[in-house]
Amino acid sequence: MAEPLVKVKDLKKHFPIRGGVFGGIVAWVKAVDDISFDIYKGETLGLVGESGSGKTTAGKTILQLYKPTAGEVYFEGRLINNIKGEDLRKLRRNMQIIFQDPYGSLNPRMPISEIIGEPLLVHGLVKSKKEMLNRVVEVMELVGLRPEYLNRYPHEFSGGQRQRIGIARAIVLNPKFVVCDEPVSALDVSIQSQVINLLNDLQEKLKLTYLFIAHDLAVIRHMCDRVVVMYLGNVMEIAENQELFENPLHPYTQALLSAVPVPDPEVKKERIILKGDIPSPINPPSGCVFHTRCPIAMPICKEVKPELREVKPGHFVACHAVK
Amino acid sequence: MEKDVLLETKDLTTYFYTDDGVVKAVEGVDLKIRVGETLGLVGESGCGKSVTSLSIMRLVPWPPGKIVKGEVWFKGEDLLKKTEEEMRRVRGSQISMIFQEPMTSLNPVFTVGFQIMEAILVHQDITEEEAKKKAIEMLDLVGIPDPEKRFYNYPHQMSGGMRQRVMIAMALSCNPDLLISDEATTALDVTIQAQILELMKDLKKKIGMAILMITHNLAVIAEMADSIAVMYTGRIVEYSDVKTIFKNPQHPYTYGLLHSIPLVTKPRKEGERLATIEGVVPNPYHMPKGCKFHPRCPYATKKCREEEPPLEEISPGHWVRCWNYLKPGEGV
Numbered sequence: 001m002a003e004p005l006v007k008v009k010d011l012k013k014h015f016p017i018r019g020g021v022f023g024g025i026v027a028w029v030k031a032v033d034d035i036s037f038d039i040y041k042g043e044t045l046g047l048v049g050e051s052g053s054g055k056t057t058a059g060k061t062i063l064q065l066y067k068p069t070a071g072e073v074y075f076e077g078r079l080i081n082n083i084k085g086e087d088l089r090k091l092r093r094n095m096q097i098i099f100q101d102p103y104g105s106l107n108p109r110m111p112i113s114e115i116i117g118e119p120l121l122v123h124g125l126v127k128s129k130k131e132m133l134n135r136v137v138e139v140m141e142l143v144g145l146r147p148e149y150l151n152r153y154p155h156e157f158s159g160g161q162r163q164r165i166g167i168a169r170a171i172v173l174n175p176k177f178v179v180c181d182e183p184v185s186a187l188d189v190s191i192q193s194q195v196i197n198l199l200n201d202l203q204e205k206l207k208l209t210y211l212f213i214a215h216d217l218a219v220i221r222h223m224c225d226r227v228v229v230m231y232l233g234n235v236m237e238i239a240e241n242q243e244l245f246e247n248p249l250h251p252y253t254q255a256l257l258s259a260v261p262v263p264d265p266e267v268k269k270e271r272i273i274l275k276g277d278i279p280s281p282i283n284p285p286s287g288c289v290f291h292t293r294c295p296i297a298m299p300i301c302k303e304v305k306p307e308l309r310e311v312k313p314g315h316f317v318a319c320h321a322v323k
Numbered sequence: 324m325e326k327d328v329l330l331e332t333k334d335l336t337t338y339f340y341t342d343d344g345v346v347k348a349v350e351g352v353d354l355k356i357r358v359g360e361t362l363g364l365v366g367e368s369g370c371g372k373s374v375t376s377l378s379i380m381r382l383v384p385w386p387p388g389k390i391v392k393g394e395v396w397f398k399g400e401d402l403l404k405k406t407e408e409e410m411r412r413v414r415g416s417q418i419s420m421i422f423q424e425p426m427t428s429l430n431p432v433f434t435v436g437f438q439i440m441e442a443i444l445v446h447q448d449i450t451e452e453e454a455k456k457k458a459i460e461m462l463d464l465v466g467i468p469d470p471e472k473r474f475y476n477y478p479h480q481m482s483g484g485m486r487q488r489v490m491i492a493m494a495l496s497c498n499p500d501l502l503i504s505d506e507a508t509t510a511l512d513v514t515i516q517a518q519i520l521e522l523m524k525d526l527k528k529k530i531g532m533a534i535l536m537i538t539h540n541l542a543v544i545a546e547m548a549d550s551i552a553v554m555y556t557g558r559i560v561e562y563s564d565v566k567t568i569f570k571n572p573q574h575p576y577t578y579g580l581l582h583s584i585p586l587v588t589k590p591r592k593e594g595e596r597l598a599t600i601e602g603v604v605p606n607p608y609h610m611p612k613g614c615k616f617h618p619r620c621p622y623a624t625k626k627c628r629e630e631e632p633p634l635e636e637i638s639p640g641h642w643v644r645c646w647n648y649l650k651p652g653e654g655v
Binding site for chain 1: 368517589596
């Protein structure tokens with residue numbers, strides 16, 4: 001696990017808000033504000049946070065689907081921020097994404113043979129339609145779709161099957177790195193476990209590296225090797241799965257974990273109830289972005305933004321109170 | 324009717340008559356909620372849990388939906404026999420309901436204070452001045468800071484968690500005996516969900532109301548409910564107290580659901596896979612014969628494919644709809 005496949009350094013993505021008579025920029029949404037982490041070959045890195053924490057924006061900015069406002073993204077040691085044209089297309093072969101909504105992310109007018117096969121044509125990896133179909137059938141079998149369904153359209157499939165189609169499309173190019181953006185949160189419980197198992201199987205078979213974005217901490221716990229906790233565009237804590245869940249150091253992580261209900265009526269949890277709501281990313285709080293809801297905030301938290309420090313090997317925390 | 328039973332449905336059956344055929348959304352549902360009790364109604368999308376609650380409130384839209392038979396006994400009266408006018412007096416004052424989407428449930432052109440006041444004035448014989456005082460009291464009760472100011476807010480000026488609090492304030496403003504919560508915390512973030520669940524528990528203690536809690540989230544149910552009814556294809560397949568359901572589930576569907584969820588308390592071991600329920604929920608227009616779960620059931624026999632099992636009481640208070648439920652001592 002020594003060399004990172006993806007390296008994210010001081011990455012920022014701010015979106016302008018236009019308004020006023022001349023449509024000028026009146027404010028910025030700081031969706032991702034200065035995040036850094038590494039993703040190692042073959043691991044699943046979890047990115048967890050509540051709505052508005054910037055986790056999806058982070059995923060898309062890493063893939064260069066959004067142009068970063070500042071900061072750097074390295075893929076296999078190579079800076080990829082400003083890659084364009086043919087180089088970018090070649091790069092995309094290795095970096096794919098699976099979306100949350102299995103209904104909105106598939107073109108309803110395309111049969112699934114084309115939905116899954118399109119990337120092969122776009123990247124010129126197949127010479128004939130027959131070659132494309134062969135590869136599509138191969139991938140369909142891999143994700144548990146029957147090859148007979150080749151000529152059906154998305155509306156003929158259930159939510160779980162559609163998610164399989166989305167996964168097939170993402171892996172058809174044999175990528176090295178896949179961003180899974182809430183891939184199971186739109187699915188019913190019994191279907192969710194099928195897709196989770198599939199993602200684990202594929203990772204083993206194809207030696208994939210995942211950036212796994214989710215708000216469901218139970219899914220994160222099950223899937224990930226290491227976890228990054230985000231809040232309002234900032235990284236609060238990074239640690240290995242076991243360490244993060246057993247020994248969370250950041251007060252936000254502690255509150256977040258204590259808020260998760262457990263499916264066991266005999267477990268009575270001591271809850272840390274956070275007051276108030278997540279502030280708007282348009283005017284995020286000064287200093288530590290969490291200080292407005294933090295149960296142990298000190299005067300310094302309002303003034304100075306805490307740096308992400310390694311407090312134990314592999315365990316990073318951004319908090320003034322953690323020694 | 325037993326003395327402390329607040330609501331009891333008997334053979335409640337609701338169908339939807341669509342152009343493509345009849346959807347039997349709710350098929351013979353018997354539920355019982357005692358005073359001050361929380362009953363969880365669990366199931367996946369399309370299992371009929373929301374239609375059950377709408378049927379209790381008599382809010383099933385006709386056409387295409389219709390309650391075709393059954394009884395809904397509430398405080399000794401059958402709600403299905405009431406006139407629309409009488410029903411209106413029950414809704415909101417004795418039984419209240421909160422929904423998943425707090426944005427679409429609030430009127431965007433009125434202040435939240437006005438909307439709570441309106442609910443109070445419809446059901447209680449008090450002056451506007453008193454209603455306003457009561458509305459502010461309610462906002463305070465559900466933990467909205469600065470209730471006097473927030474009273475004048477429009478829904479868009481509030482966050483999702485705040486709006487759900489307003490919905491709860493409105494639902495509770497007439498001290499209902501029963502609160503129906505239909506996936507009320509599903510769309511909220513977990514720290515906000517924790518706030519709302521804590522609030523509901525607290526209010527339950529203070530006001531002593533009963534809750535019918537509809538959700539697909541088993542963890543939320545484990546924490547909130549006293550008893551649980553598991554629904555599948557419009558039918559109750561298992562019904563018992565919360566401990567029995569979680570510790571000793573007897574229906575293969577309940578067992579499958581409980582074992583297919585990842586646990587926040589346990590990381591995945593190398594090569595470990597989650598238990599799954601193979602297949603998908605059957606098409607409502609083409610229900611399978613016999614037990615509706617048999618196409619997905621690992622234990623299905625010939626009998627399951629031909630004959631639908633009844634909901635049977637296998638031990639006191641534990642009801643299961645299965646031909647092959649686990650006999651005591653048997654493991655899965």
